[in-house]
Amino acid sequence: MLKTLFADQLIEIDFNEAGEPFLKGQEQSGDLEIAGPKYLKITRDGQLFHIILEGIDLAEKMVTLRINGEKRAYKIRDGFDEKLEKLGMTQMGIRKFNELKSPMPGLVINIAVEPGTEVKKGDPLIVLEAMKMENILRSPGDVKVKEIKVQKGAAVEKNKVLITFE
Numbered sequence: 276m277l278k279t280l281f282a283d284q285l286i287e288i289d290f291n292e293a294g295e296p297f298l299k300g301q302e303q304s305g306d307l308e309i310a311g312p313k314y315l316k317i318t319r320d321g322q323l324f325h326i327i328l329e330g331i332d333l334a335e336k337m338v339t340l341r342i343n344g345e346k347r348a349y350k351i352r353d354g355f356d357e358k359l360e361k362l363g364m365t366q367m368g369i370r371k372f373n374e375l376k377s378p379m380p381g382l383v384i385n386i387a388v389e390p391g392t393e394v395k396k397g398d399p400l401i402v403l404e405a406m407k408m409e410n411i412l413r414s415p416g417d418v419k420v421k422e423i424k425v426q427k428g429a430a431v432e433k434n435k436v437l438i439t440f441e
Contacts, residue, residue, distance in 0.1 A: 396415065418441070
């Protein structure tokens with residue numbers, strides 16, 4: 276199910292067993308036309324919306340659409356998500372990361388961030404050399420760097436805190 280705002284009104288697009296999209300809910304008026312394998316047209320209150328599917332990331336439960344030329348990303352919701360929401364359990368899957376620790380003994384050869392830097396999941400933070408190999412330590416989530424606990428050239432032991440996050 277996709278939820279988005281069209282003409283300042285919440286629209287829900289759902290899919291039937293055959294995989295065909297439809298506007299969810301009787302309170303929603305509008306016409307939906309499948310114009311291609313990744314192209315929908317929705318007419319609502321006299322306004323036409325062109326929707327092109329650009330990508331789906333099932334692991335992150337995200338879909339990227341181009342709506343009237345503007346690229347937008349949406350969270351995909353299913354029945355399980357709605358049940359969790361009704362039970363008040365929507366925050367259970369969100370992890371808070373407070374620190375980055377060294378996964379092995381090594382030498383810090385580069386620090387790619389500084390305090391105050393906002394990083395996304397997977398962004399490089401520190402390059403650690405261990406056993407003559409460079410290992411890029413990446414951000415475990417979307418976080419803001421609070422403090423760098425090591426300096427370039429420092430030798431670190433396994434589980435040493437390298438960076439703290441807000």
